Amino acid sequence: MSTIFILADFAGDKATKTTAELATVAARIGTVTAIVFADTGKGAALAATVNQGPIASVLVIESADFAKHGVPAIADALANLVKGKSPAALLIASHVFGKEVAARVAVLTESGIITDAVDVSADITATQLVFGGSTTVHSKVSKGTPIITVRPNSVEADLSSASPAIENAGAEIGDAAKRSVISSSQPPVKGGRPELTEANIVVSGGRGTNGDFAAVESFADSLGAAVGASRAATDAGWYPHSHQVGQTGKTVSPQLYVACGISGAIQHRAGMQTSKTIIVVNKDPEAPLFDIADFGVIGDLFNVLPQATTGISAKKS
Amino acid sequence: MKIAVCVKQVPDSWAEKKMVNGLLDRVNVDAVLNDLDEYAVEEALRIAEAHGGNEEGGANTVTVISMGPERATEAVRKALSMGANDAILVNDGALAGADALATSAVLAKVISDGGYDIVICGTESTDARMSVVPAMISARLGWGQLTFASKVAVDPAGKVSITRVTEAGVDEISAAFPCVISVVEKINEPRYPSFKGIMAAKKKTIEQKDLAAVGISAQSAWSQVNDATPRPARAAGIKVTDEGSGGEALVNFLAEKKLI
Numbered sequence: 001m002s003t004i005f006i007l008a009d010f011a012g013d014k015a016t017k018t019t020a021e022l023a024t025v026a027a028r029i030g031t032v033t034a035i036v037f038a039d040t041g042k043g044a045a046l047a048a049t050v051n052q053g054p055i056a057s058v059l060v061i062e063s064a065d066f067a068k069h070g071v072p073a074i075a076d077a078l079a080n081l082v083k084g085k086s087p088a089a090l091l092i093a094s095h096v097f098g099k100e101v102a103a104r105v106a107v108l109t110e111s112g113i114i115t116d117a118v119d120v121s122a123d124i125t126a127t128q129l130v131f132g133g134s135t136t137v138h139s140k141v142s143k144g145t146p147i148i149t150v151r152p153n154s155v156e157a158d159l160s161s162a163s164p165a166i167e168n169a170g171a172e173i174g175d176a177a178k179r180s181v182i183s184s185s186q187p188p189v190k191g192g193r194p195e196l197t198e199a200n201i202v203v204s205g206g207r208g209t210n211g212d213f214a215a216v217e218s219f220a221d222s223l224g225a226a227v228g229a230s231r232a233a234t235d236a237g238w239y240p241h242s243h244q245v246g247q248t249g250k251t252v253s254p255q256l257y258v259a260c261g262i263s264g265a266i267q268h269r270a271g272m273q274t275s276k277t278i279i280v281v282n283k284d285p286e287a288p289l290f291d292i293a294d295f296g297v298i299g300d301l302f303n304v305l306p307q308a309t310t311g312i313s314a315k316k317s
Numbered sequence: 318m319k320i321a322v323c324v325k326q327v328p329d330s331w332a333e334k335k336m337v338n339g340l341l342d343r344v345n346v347d348a349v350l351n352d353l354d355e356y357a358v359e360e361a362l363r364i365a366e367a368h369g370g371n372e373e374g375g376a377n378t379v380t381v382i383s384m385g386p387e388r389a390t391e392a393v394r395k396a397l398s399m400g401a402n403d404a405i406l407v408n409d410g411a412l413a414g415a416d417a418l419a420t421s422a423v424l425a426k427v428i429s430d431g432g433y434d435i436v437i438c439g440t441e442s443t444d445a446r447m448s449v450v451p452a453m454i455s456a457r458l459g460w461g462q463l464t465f466a467s468k469v470a471v472d473p474a475g476k477v478s479i480t481r482v483t484e485a486g487v488d489e490i491s492a493a494f495p496c497v498i499s500v501v502e503k504i505n506e507p508r509y510p511s512f513k514g515i516m517a518a519k520k521k522t523i524e525q526k527d528l529a530a531v532g533i534s535a536q537s538a539w540s541q542v543n544d545a546t547p548r549p550a551r552a553a554g555i556k557v558t559d560e561g562s563g564g565e566a567l568v569n570f571l572a573e574k575k576l577i
Contacts (some may be wrong), residue, residue, distance in 0.1 A: 070488065071452065072462050096448065096465060096483040103449035104456040106418060112539030113418065115447045125543065131334040136546050143539035176459030180492040187486045195484065201576075223577065241503045247330045247443050248352050248502060256576050267330055273551065277574060279567065285558075292551040295570045299559025307564025312577055315568065 002030035002088035007037075007078065007101065008050050008058070009093040009152075012187065015046075018093045020053030020157040022150055026091050027054035027158070028122040034164065035081065036060045037074050037171075039067050047166050055162045063171035067185070069178050071097065075104030076177035081169065082109050082145050089124050094149035095197075102149050111144025118154035132247060132270025152198060153253065196226045196243060201256045202275070204228035204245055206268075208261015208282060208301055211238040215305040216260050222312040228252065228272075230262045246271040260301040264289025281305065318368065318377045318473055321433040322361045322401065323424055323454075324354040326385050326392035327444040334444070339542035340414050341444060343386075350392035353439030355507035358396045360469060360500050361437045362508075368473045371402055376473075378402045382427055384412060384420055390523055398510035398518035405431075409527040411535035417445070419536040421453035426533045427526075429458055434494040435477060440465060440501055451499040461492025464499040 004026040009018040019034065026032045032055045038046045043060035050058050061081070065073045082090060082105060090105065092098040094116050106113035117126035124146050128137045141147070188195075196202065203220035205213050207230065220227045229239035231246050245252055247270040257275035262268060264280070264287055272278070273292060280293035281301045290296045297304050328334055329347040336342065361379045362371070369376030381396040381404035383389055393404045407423050415423070428436055441448040455462035463469075466479035478491040482501060510518070528535055557566050571577045 070462075070490070071464075072455065075452075075456070095485070097485050099448050100452040100462075100464065103417070103447075103452040106449075106539075107421065107453050107456040112416070113449065114540050115449060129548070130336075130545075134334075134548060135336055136548055137336070138543040138545075139540050140543060141540045179459070179461035180463055180490050180496065182488050182490050184489045185486060186488075188484060197484070251446075256571075266333065270330075277576065278551070279570070281563075281567070290556060291553050293556070294554035294574075295567065296553070296556040297559055297563040297567055298556065299563040303561075304559050304563040304567065307562070308567045309564075311565055311568035312571070315572065315577060 003085065004030040004032050005082065005087040005090045006032060006034050007090070007092040007098065008034040009098070010046065013046060013049070015049040015051070017157055017159070018152040019050060020159055021152065021155050022091045022093060023053030023055045024158040025120045025150060025155055026089070029120070029124055030088050031056045033057045033059055033087070035078065037066050037077065038062050040064045043168065044166070050164065051162050052157070052159045053162055054158055054160070055164045057165045057167060060166060060168045061171045062168070063173065065171065065173050065178060068182055069180060070182050071100045072104060072177040072180060073173050075101045075108065076173045077171045079105045079108035080172040087145060089146040089148065091120065092147070092149045094151045098149050102147050106147050109144055111147050112141035113147045114139055114141060115149045117148050117150045120148055120150065129274055132251070132266070133253075133274035193220065194224070194226045196228055196245070196250055197252055199226035199252070200254050201225035201258070202228050202245070202252050202254045202272070203258045203260065204230065204262060204272075205233055205239065205260050206230035206262030207232045209233060209238065211236065213239055215302055219258070219305040219309045222309045225258075230268050259289055260305060262289060263287045264292075318365070318435065318471070319431070319433045320361045320365060320377060320379045321382050321428055321431060321436045322354070322357050322379060322396065323436065323438045323450070324358065324381055324383050324392060324396050325351045325442045326383070326389040327351045327442050330443040336542075336545035339545060348388060348391065350395045351439055351442045353441060353443065353502055354396070356500050356502055356504055357437045357439045358399050358401060359505045359507040362400045363505060364469065364471050368471065371400070380404065380431065380433070382424060383407070384415070384423055393523055394518050395510065397521045397523070398515045399508055400514060403521055404523040406523055406525050407528070407531055408525050409535070411528060414538055416538035416540060417447050417449050417453060418539055421450050421457060422536060423528070423531060423533060424450070425454050425457035426531055428454065430532070434475070435471070436495070436497045438497070438499045440499045451497055455497040458495070458497070461496035463490055463492055463496055466498055466500050467504055469498060469500065469504070
């Protein structure tokens with residue numbers, strides 16, 4: 001059976017559920033080897049957290065250059081591994097870091113790349129949802145080692161416990177991958193709310209908030225949801241730009257998306273229309289977003305949301 | 318300093334997009350300069366202005382580099398009207414359907430031949446949304462990669478420092494010239510082209526080159542679309558009017574769907 005590489009995904013010093021998701025998909029194609037890049041002396045501890053999903057082995061590569069040079073150094077070492085061991089495919093999580101590593105490995109190994117897959121079949125055909133989820137595309141890599149980045153949260157992870165064999169390999173990193181130097185790194189600031197793109201529930205506010213997100217935030221907190229915003233709201237400076245959902249912002253695909261005071265231009269839809277359930281609250285009965293809502297409330301969000309917040313809190317207590 | 322900015326013409330992000338024969342239909346749709354590239358053009362101009370300007374006889378030049386059909390001159394012209402000095406457009410029929418790898422190979426060759434100190438890109442195009450081309454250019458050229466910058470500081474003596482902001486956190490990164498930068502949205506407020514800028518841009522040179530002139534051969538896409546199907550449109554569900562109990566109705570819906 002062929003070997004499939006996955007790049008183990010970590011948050012801090014722990015493997016994420018995304019690692020198990022990558023393994024779940026990779027196991028359809030072949031035997032899974034998870035690659036762990038670590039600072040000198042830190043590999044064993046990181047590898048020990050790669051303990052969920054159908055993972056047959058973990059390959060640990062340690063070097064002080066990974067923390068010092070970031071993406072280019074990791075990509076260089078990974079490309080050299082791919083060249084040496086010729087896996088049948090390489091799967092990586094589809095976030096900024098993962099896509100940049102994939103991009104560089106594709107160049108270095110002369111391989112085709114597919115990003116933002118939501119699924120990969122046993123014959124290494126990737127499924128993508130493009131144009132804001134309006135179109136399903138199936139595609140295949142036709143050159144080199146298929147390099148596919150898979151969106152977190154898009155496949156059901158096999159979370160069975162794993163006790164993979166752990167091996168070590170040396171890092172081969174060329175000088176060209178050491179040209180940018182990281183002088184300091186801060187982990188992401190964790191607010192009380194979940195990360196927008198990983199949240200199961202997202203509550204977003206738009207023009208209808210008139211700049212007052214308090215009702216949106218309270219409702220989001222009652223659901224344990226992340227808070228998003230439309231471009232109109234972020235452009236007006238009402239909410240940080242990092243929370244913008246839409247074509248030029250983030251794409252989210254939660255179990256539940258609640259749009260409050262957002263009319264729903266194509267620009268916004270493109271960032272949220274693959275959400276499983278969509279609820280819309282808007283004063284304007286003609287708001288286009290009602291057309292794709294599973295449940296719509298025509299009403300003022302400043303009346304509807306506080307009542308809903310109270311209702312949810314009552315049910316929880 | 319010689320600064321290059323990579324830009325792309327894309328379908329208007331407000332327009333409906335369709336696939337035709339496995340490729341994005343770029344013909345029957347309004348086309349604009351990729352929103353996210355405007356931040357790159359603005360940042361390049363600000364860097365030039367902060368270090369002696371890019372006016373005639375100034376210390377710096379800002380060159381726009383793009384790949385696309387004849388029509389892409391419109392997007393390139395917009396970047397010129399913002400204040401860039403000149404432009405190179407790689408226009409060759411063999412590039413239709415080029416993937417990110419082929420695109421990055423062409424751009425890297427043009428950049429390498431131009432002898433630039435820094436190259437600035439947007440983080441992604443609003444059509445393909447892969448976010449991979451800046452990293453690919455950096456890998457191909459072996460230049461420092463300073464991507465997803467929310468802040469850029471340039472020392473004209475030959476060093477760039479950036480603040481990189483991603484979901485993984487905040488990093489301070491620096492590299493010597495030459496290097497590849499990508500800037501995130503909202504790093505700056507892109508200027509609107511002035512009337513004077515628009516008039517001046519009409520006289521600026523857009524050098525169009527085919528692949529032979531660039532000195533690179535066409536590379537076919539290394540991934541192929543098997544099929545592309547529009548997903549069924551979502552149907553509207555229940556709609557209620559708030560007459561004092563809209564919030565309760567919403568909670569009941571959530572409970573029914575077992576979402577709470």
